[in-house]
Amino acid sequence: DVKVTQSSRYLVKRTGEKVFLECVQDMDHENMFWYRQDPGLGLRLIYFSYDVKMKEKGDIPEGYSVSREKKERFSLILESASTNQTSMYLCASSPGSDQPQHFGDGTRLSIL
C-alpha cells in the first residue's frame, strides 16, 4: 500500500511564526500536492510538484511556499503564519498522469 505520512496530526502555532508542514511518501511517486480543506469549500490546491526542485502554483498559493529537495519529501512553508491560515492541510502523491492521488491523514493547524 502507498503510504503518505504527514509529520504532525495537530499543530498549534502563533501569528507571525514560520511554520513547516512535512510530507513523505514511500512509493517513489513523481507528483506531490498540498491542499487545504475548509468547511463548505472542499479541498483547494495550494502548490504541487512534478519532480525534485520543481514546483507549480495551485489555486491559492498566497502566503505559502514549498520545497522539494528529495523526491519523497514535499514541505509546505507558511512564511509568516496568520490566523486565516488556520485549517486542515492535506498532502497527496501520485505516480503520474491518469493515476489517482493518495492522501495523508492531514494536519490540523491552528494559528493563534
Add this chain to the structure above:
Amino acid sequence: AQTVTQSQPEMSVQEAETVTLSCTYDTSESDYYLFWYKQPPSRQMILVIRQEAYKQQNATENRFSVNFQKAAKSFSLKISDSQLGDAAMYFCACEQGAQKLVFGQGTRLTINP
C-alpha cells in the same frame, strides 16, 4: 476555470438502503477524469471510484456506481446496500489537466441503523 458543485451538504440513509449523491462540474477539457473520494472521521481521503470521460460506460466498484452524464456534466454516486462504515464526507473531484484536481464542497453522509 473549472468548478465542481455538490448541492447536498448533508444526506442520510437507512442502513441497507440506497442513496445517491449529486455532483455537477464545468470544464473546457475534452478528455478528463472524475473521482469520488471518501473521508471518514479518521480523516484519510480514500478513492472510491474513478471515471474516464471518454468512456461512456459508467464505472462500478462493488456497491458503488456512478451515473455519468457527459453532456449534462453530471457525475452522481450511488451507494447500494448502505453500511454503517459508509458514513463519511464524500467529495467529488474533476481533474483539470496535469493532475490538478478541483474538488466540490463535500456531502456529509450519515447512515442510520
